Amino acid sequence: MSGSDGRIEQSLRELTPQVLGFLTRRYGQFDLCEDAVQEALLAAATQWPTDGVPANPRGWLITVATRRLTDQFRSESARRKREDSVAAMAGPDELVAPGADQDQPAEGDDTLTLLFLCCHPAVTPASQVALTLRAVGGLSTAEIARAFMVPEATMAPRISRAKKSIKAAGSRFVLPPEEERADRLRVVLQVLYLIFNEGYTASSGDQLQRVELTAEAIRLTRMLRESLPDEGEVAGLLALMLLTDARRAARTTEDGGLIPIDEQDRSLWNRESIEEGAALTLETLAKGEVGPYQLQAAIAAVHAEAPTADETDWPQILALYRLLEKLAPNPMVTLNRAIALAQVEGPRAGLDLLATLDDDKHLADNHRLDAVRAHLLERAGDLAAAREHFLAAARRTTSLPEQRYLTAKAAGISTETTDG
Numbered sequence: 001m002s003g004s005d006g007r008i009e010q011s012l013r014e015l016t017p018q019v020l021g022f023l024t025r026r027y028g029q030f031d032l033c034e035d036a037v038q039e040a041l042l043a044a045a046t047q048w049p050t051d052g053v054p055a056n057p058r059g060w061l062i063t064v065a066t067r068r069l070t071d072q073f074r075s076e077s078a079r080r081k082r083e084d085s086v087a088a089m090a091g092p093d094e095l096v097a098p099g100a101d102q103d104q105p106a107e108g109d110d111t112l113t114l115l116f117l118c119c120h121p122a123v124t125p126a127s128q129v130a131l132t133l134r135a136v137g138g139l140s141t142a143e144i145a146r147a148f149m150v151p152e153a154t155m156a157p158r159i160s161r162a163k164k165s166i167k168a169a170g171s172r173f174v175l176p177p178e179e180e181r182a183d184r185l186r187v188v189l190q191v192l193y194l195i196f197n198e199g200y201t202a203s204s205g206d207q208l209q210r211v212e213l214t215a216e217a218i219r220l221t222r223m224l225r226e227s228l229p230d231e232g233e234v235a236g237l238l239a240l241m242l243l244t245d246a247r248r249a250a251r252t253t254e255d256g257g258l259i260p261i262d263e264q265d266r267s268l269w270n271r272e273s274i275e276e277g278a279a280l281t282l283e284t285l286a287k288g289e290v291g292p293y294q295l296q297a298a299i300a301a302v303h304a305e306a307p308t309a310d311e312t313d314w315p316q317i318l319a320l321y322r323l324l325e326k327l328a329p330n331p332m333v334t335l336n337r338a339i340a341l342a343q344v345e346g347p348r349a350g351l352d353l354l355a356t357l358d359d360d361k362h363l364a365d366n367h368r369l370d371a372v373r374a375h376l377l378e379r380a381g382d383l384a385a386a387r388e389h390f391l392a393a394a395r396r397t398t399s400l401p402e403q404r405y406l407t408a409k410a411a412g413i414s415t416e417t418t419d420g
Contacts (some may be wrong), residue, residue, distance in 0.1 A: 008048050011057060012041050013219070016138030019061045021110020023069065024173045030117060031163040032072055033065070034135050040065035041138060111136065112227040113175055115220075118162075119187045122169040127162035128191045129198075134159055136223075137216050147213050148198065185228075189237050189293065192221050196241050200248075201399070208252055208401040214245050235284040236294030242277035243300035246270040258405040262309035274304045292328040295320055314343035331360045335372055347379040367396035371406060378413060387413040 016037065023033040040061045054060040118132040130148075133139045139147075145155035176184045199213025221238045228234050250264035281297045299320045306312040321337035334357055342350025354373050363369045374389035390410035394403050 005049055008045070008053060011053070012044055012061075013138035013216075015058050015061055016041065017111040017114050017136050017223075018058060019065060020135060021114055021173075022062055023065055024114075025110070027069060028173065030171075030173060031167055032069060034163060036065040036068040036072065037061070038134070038140065039068045042140070111223050113173060115188050115224060116176055116184050117166060117171060117173065119184065119191050120166050120169060120171055121184075121187065122165045122171075123162045125191070125194065127158050127165070128187070129194050130155060130159050131162040132191055132220070133195065133216065137220060139216070143212075147210055185231070185233075188224070189233060192217050192224070193237060193240075193293075195220070196244075200244060201402075203398060206400040207256060208258055208399065209248060211248070214241070214248070217241060218245065232284045232287055232289065233291040233293045235280050236291060236297045239277040239280035239284065239297035240293055240300055242273045242280070243297060243304050246273035246277065246304060252401070256401055258401045260405075261303065266308070269304065274301075277301065278305065290323075290327075292324060295324040295327065299324075312343075314340055318344050331357055331362050332368075335363070335368060338376070339372060342376050342379065347376040350376045351380065365396060367393040367402070367406075370396065374406075374409070378409075383413050 019040065020033060020037045023037065024030050027033055043064055044057070044061060048054075048057075114136050115132065118135050119128045123131065130144055133144050133147075134141065141156050141159060142152050144159075145152040148155070175181070196214055196217035199210045199215075199217060202208060202210050218238070218241050221234070221241060225231075225234050225238050246269050247261065247264060249270065250266065250268035251259055253259060277297065278301045281294070281301045284294050285298060299317055302313050302317050302320070318337065318340040321333060321340050325333045325337055334353065338350040338353040338357075341353055351373065354369065354376070357363055357369060370389045370393035374386045374393060377383075377386035377389060387410045390406050390413065394406035394410065397403050397406065
């Protein structure tokens with residue numbers, strides 16, 4: 001991709017929620033407006049690299065999308081009913097496409113409204129992620145399908161079902177009521193975190209990381225922070241993403257193999273991202289009430305600020321995990337607390353805590369419990385058991401880099417046992 005094409009792609013993604021918000025406010029039909037915006041984005045991606053970016057790119061997109069929308073209205077069997085509905089919502093001057101030079105400002109915070117709409121509780125979590133990437137992120141269905149390693153024919157119905165669910169729920173293009181907003185915001189943050197995590201450690205495939213997803217999650221979270229500058233958990237999530245993503249360049253070998261954090265070359269960590277994330281963490285923690293993302297960001301900051309793995313302040317990390325577990329009990333938090341506990345009190349203490357998770361249904365098929373247990377058993381000197389759990393973890397993961405790493409760990413232990 002040339003520099004010019006990259007700038008166009010970035011511009012289109014930034015304009016997507018503005019254009020979609022404008023049309024949805026005007027015509028009130030999110031599903032049809034979203035389809036029309038996607039067609040306008042496709043037209044822009046095709047024409048702008050050769051014809052040049054128009055003087056008013058937002059107005060150009062609004063014009064093209066409105067024409068596509070008008071065509072849809074005219075072709076529907078219920079044309080008259082739809083036109084009556086539009087007429088009731090808009091004045092006569094709004095029944096024609098605006099000129100590209102008529103760049104009318106969007107009403108309200110469209111990005112925030114779109115995020116809440118895409119993360120509607122009537123939509124499944126997987127579909128919330130896909131719809132957010134398409135409607136707010138401006139990614140095409142094909143791009144989203146590639147990012148999640150599924151066929152486009154699988155992703156397209158998922159997005160379509162999400163829009164139908166929102167329509168069936170009778171949702172309007174407005175912010176949720178104040179009494180619902182905190183719960184709805186938690187869902188939005190969870191969706192953005194899911195997007196980031198899938199990019200940072202891909203759940204399947206031959207690549208450990210999918211940079212396009214982590215970059216998009218960070219971009220969307222920045223946009224959300226601009227809309228909600230006083231929300232500590234929004235700032236906490238952005239800080240967590242920045243501090244975690246800062247390690248990206250050091251996480252893999254040249255051939256794509258996994259490098260654990262204690263073996264990474266820390267000179268490759270992105271200091272700019274670490275400084276921004278650490279400053280955000282301090283700023284949000286100083287404001288009072290603390291949430292789960294802020295605590296996770298604080299943990300990431302302790303890791304990021306350690307010059308070497310041996311200088312990591314594990315007692316502080318353990319204390320933060322204890323706070324996090326009280327605030328938001330979760331088996332994955334307990335799993336991570338076991339790692340910190342092992343660093344502070346020894347591997348047997350960590351193994352005892354892991355034993356409390358053996359019957360947890362949420363971890364029944366998760367390879368991480370076996371992987372952590374294997375590492376702690378290896379540290380405790382029980383090499384045969386460690387090898388067994390490394391192999392079990394390798395069988396359970398669907399990530400090829402993780403599978404190769406875990407298999408290599410088991411083979412290494414086998415060699416140690418034989419040599420001994």
